[in-house]
Amino acid sequence: MDGWVIAMMLGASTLLGAFGLWALLWGIRSGQFDDQKKFIDGAQFDSEEALNDAVTMERKKAEILKAKEKRETGYAPPD
Numbered sequence: 001m002d003g004w005v006i007a008m009m010l011g012a013s014t015l016l017g018a019f020g021l022w023a024l025l026w027g028i029r030s031g032q033f034d035d036q037k038k039f040i041d042g043a044q045f046d047s048e049e050a051l052n053d054a055v056t057m058e059r060k061k062a063e064i065l066k067a068k069e070k071r072e073t074g075y076a077p078p079d
Contacts (some may be wrong), residue, residue, distance in 0.1 A: 006011075027033060
């Protein structure tokens with residue numbers, strides 16, 4: 001390949017990459033990725049059974065973390 005082909009490819013890829021970065025930063029600044037109603041809508045349209053399952057899972061997770069913490073704090077290395 002000639003040098004000008006490589007230069008054109010590098011220039012085009014740099015331009016496209018810069019445009020992609022600009023679009024990403026614009027989206028972040030303008031709040032395009034914010035979903036403020038996500039959790040409210042999720043809880044509003046969930047069934048009672050699904051919410052009860054979620055609460056049960058959170059309780060089990062808390063119990064497991066407490067048991068793990070208790071095991072780790074009670075450990076003493078041998079002398």
